Amino acid sequence: MEPKERIAQLMQLLDEANHQYYVLDDPRMPDYEYDRLLRELEELERQYPQYASPLSPTQRVGGKALEQFEEVTHAVPLESLQDVFSPEELREFVLKTEEGVTEAVFCVEPKVDGLSVALEYIDGKFFRGATRGDGRVGEDVTENLKTIRSIPMVLEGAPRRLIVRGEVYMSKKTFEKLNAQREEQGKPLFANPRNAAAGSLRQLDPKIAAQRQLDILVFNLQLAEGKSFSTHGETLDYLRSLRFPVIPHVLCRDAGQVWDAVVQIDADRYALPYDIDGAVIKLDSLADRTILGSTAKFPRWAAAYKYPPEIKSTVVRDIVVQVGRTGVLTPKAVVEPVRLAGTTVTNATLHNQDFIVQKDIRIGDTVRIRKAGEIIPEILEVEFDKRPEGAVAYHLPDKCPMCGADVVRDDDGAFLRCTGASCPAQLARNIAHFVSRDAMDIEGLGSSIVEGLIKLGHLSSPADIYYLTQEDIQGLWKSGTTAAKKLLSAIEASKGQDLGRLIYGLGIRQVGAKAGKALASAFGTMDALMSASLEDLTALPDIGEITARNILEWFSQSQSQTLIGRLREAGVNFTSTQEITDTRFAGKTFVLTGALTRFTRDEATAQIERFGGKAAGSVSKKTSFVVAGENAGSKLKKANELGIPVLTEEEFLQMIQE
Numbered sequence: 001m002e003p004k005e006r007i008a009q010l011m012q013l014l015d016e017a018n019h020q021y022y023v024l025d026d027p028r029m030p031d032y033e034y035d036r037l038l039r040e041l042e043e044l045e046r047q048y049p050q051y052a053s054p055l056s057p058t059q060r061v062g063g064k065a066l067e068q069f070e071e072v073t074h075a076v077p078l079e080s081l082q083d084v085f086s087p088e089e090l091r092e093f094v095l096k097t098e099e100g101v102t103e104a105v106f107c108v109e110p111k112v113d114g115l116s117v118a119l120e121y122i123d124g125k126f127f128r129g130a131t132r133g134d135g136r137v138g139e140d141v142t143e144n145l146k147t148i149r150s151i152p153m154v155l156e157g158a159p160r161r162l163i164v165r166g167e168v169y170m171s172k173k174t175f176e177k178l179n180a181q182r183e184e185q186g187k188p189l190f191a192n193p194r195n196a197a198a199g200s201l202r203q204l205d206p207k208i209a210a211q212r213q214l215d216i217l218v219f220n221l222q223l224a225e226g227k228s229f230s231t232h233g234e235t236l237d238y239l240r241s242l243r244f245p246v247i248p249h250v251l252c253r254d255a256g257q258v259w260d261a262v263v264q265i266d267a268d269r270y271a272l273p274y275d276i277d278g279a280v281i282k283l284d285s286l287a288d289r290t291i292l293g294s295t296a297k298f299p300r301w302a303a304a305y306k307y308p309p310e311i312k313s314t315v316v317r318d319i320v321v322q323v324g325r326t327g328v329l330t331p332k333a334v335v336e337p338v339r340l341a342g343t344t345v346t347n348a349t350l351h352n353q354d355f356i357v358q359k360d361i362r363i364g365d366t367v368r369i370r371k372a373g374e375i376i377p378e379i380l381e382v383e384f385d386k387r388p389e390g391a392v393a394y395h396l397p398d399k400c401p402m403c404g405a406d407v408v409r410d411d412d413g414a415f416l417r418c419t420g421a422s423c424p425a426q427l428a429r430n431i432a433h434f435v436s437r438d439a440m441d442i443e444g445l446g447s448s449i450v451e452g453l454i455k456l457g458h459l460s461s462p463a464d465i466y467y468l469t470q471e472d473i474q475g476l477w478k479s480g481t482t483a484a485k486k487l488l489s490a491i492e493a494s495k496g497q498d499l500g501r502l503i504y505g506l507g508i509r510q511v512g513a514k515a516g517k518a519l520a521s522a523f524g525t526m527d528a529l530m531s532a533s534l535e536d537l538t539a540l541p542d543i544g545e546i547t548a549r550n551i552l553e554w555f556s557q558s559q560s561q562t563l564i565g566r567l568r569e570a571g572v573n574f575t576s577t578q579e580i581t582d583t584r585f586a587g588k589t590f591v592l593t594g595a596l597t598r599f600t601r602d603e604a605t606a607q608i609e610r611f612g613g614k615a616a617g618s619v620s621k622k623t624s625f626v627v628a629g630e631n632a633g634s635k636l637k638k639a640n641e642l643g644i645p646v647l648t649e650e651e652f653l654q655m656i657q658e
């Protein structure tokens with residue numbers, strides 16, 4: 001077979017397999033076979049790029065990232081729907097609609113909670129897809145839509161131009177997986193599948209959109225050039241024949257049947273793989289739709305019935321606190337198991353202390369609970385009349401339940417955060433930060449290696465990195481000793497990194513790479529920084545009061561002191577090696593004498609030199625200053641004799657920090 005023909009054949013076979021898998025939920029082709037054919041197609045497309053189609057199944061993993069989305073004016077506007085909230089309002093809508101037409105048939109469909117898009121096909125090929133936007137103008141998200149496997153790229157026997165409307169959603173399962181993953185990575189969670197779907201579809205990078213595994217249900221034929229249909233139901237059947245994933249629908253002949261269908265969808269909703277927030281009731285006859293027309297906002301021939309969220313009562317058995325990877329303490333209510341929105345709920349998040357105080361939730365309370373976005377259990381309110389006697393107000397602990405370090409209020413005031421430099425809950429993240437490129441820049445300590453070392457018990461604080469032995473690490477790679485040696489030498493080399501990087505690597509809240517540098521160049525040594533006061537810190541242009549307090553709080557923790565001590569012992573550089581343009585000590589000679597408490601001799605010398613001064617070993621007439629520590633002896637005496645100014649260690653520190 002000619003390459004061109006084989007490419008066309010493979011595209012068709014793979015499209016068919018995609019349709020069976022993603023639309024019909026009835027996979028026929030074994031995964032192995034699918035992968036083999038896909039690889040063959042990829043190979044042929046590489047060899048014969050002139051035959052490669054942008055609509056090929058190989059192109060559905062996400063192409064190049066965009067700078068921005070282009071605007072698209074919808075050929076047929078994407079209208080909104082009028083809402084009805086009660087059975088009475090629904091009945092009224094049905095009766096009013098029946099009045100306007102001779103014989104009314106209604107279509108009832110689930111209202112998928114995602115976001116609306118229009119898909120446009122030209123000559124049977126997927127041409128463009130856009131979000132709803134304001135209904136008239138939306139954003140071109142074609143590349144992201146291509147990654148949704150259930151959307152056909154090629155339509156057999158379609159008219160020249162065809163536009164369909166559908167709802168892009170994220171399945172409940174994918175949503176839960178995504179949030180679990182984000183929690184693991186310390187990223188903010190999506191509140192519900194709709195937000196997650198919206199965030200994913202509006203990604204400029206289609207590769208990210210592809211990972212999010214979005215799906216779609218098509219619910220309206222917007223335009224099909226040269227085709228005519230008499231009912232909505234017919235258009236849905238037609239779309240199904242074109243291999244679109246189509247919304248399920250039931251036909252009803254009166255208000256009673258409509259109500260039954262709405263109730264049935266509600267009863268089945270939790271078993272659906274996607275979230276719904278209501279049912280849509282539409283007039284089936286397309287001619288009658290035209291007669292009724294639209295108001296400025298929505299069509300008169302359709303309405304959305306919104307289901308009230310399911311609410312149950314249960315009892316708070318306990319309140320437990322979890323420490324996340326970012327150190328945030330999250331309280332959780334452990335509740336008496338209760339069946340809610342399709343699953344058994346055993347706990348509900350309490351968010352933070354303010355939430356607990358605001359709702360006055362106590363252990364033993366009976367609470368009303370529902371699922372936010374139909375997924376995440378949430379306490380609405382306490383039934384105070386059922387409060388048991390003796391129930392006491394709950395306060396989050398002021399020590400971290402994982403490591404015992406102090407807990408501080410986060411900068412935005414809502415969250416409590418553990419300050420432990422070696423808190424096991426935050427360890428992997430802290431270490432990843434410590435070795436990251438802008439910090440100590442240790443190549444080869446990727447997250448899986450770090451996790452492995454933590455599991456083996458070789459890492460319980462960032463300082464442990466400098467105590468790793470070849471034996472500890474070589475089992476982690478297939479290539480064993482070579483990789484281990486390389487890593488050890490990268491670790492060794494990192495000991496000489498500038499102080500600014502080390503300060504940043506400590507992971508003090510709000511101390512970024514820039515602040516790390518500024519602190520290093522202002523204080524010169526780790527010890528000078530450690531003894532800095534609030535005023536010393538806030539005197540720096542880059543350091544605000546909150547950051548300054550974070551720094552003081554961090555250094556005051558015993559875990560931090562231990563960490564610093566072990567880094568020092570390992571020989572990690574504690575002095576700033578940054579280029580300094582400040583030459584305040586130019587032409588000045590210093591002599592150090594006695595025991596200094598804030599600096600080692602080398603560090604003090606380094607400080608003098610970085611400001612352009614000289615450090616000398618003995619006092620002479622040329623000496624500008626003598627820095628006298630405790631128990632200073634003959635050098636101090638000589639300085640006094642020669643009338644040379646003598647500085648205390650404190651005064652010397654001030655000269656450096658000024």
Ligand code: AMP
Nearest residue numbers: 080081109110111112115116167219280
């Ligand atoms: P609302 O956003 O509350 O005005 O509801 C209208 C939206 O419901 C539309 O923009 C669609 O995105 C969405 N929708 C979900 N499922 C359906 C459906 N079966 N028929 C019509 N609209 C639907």
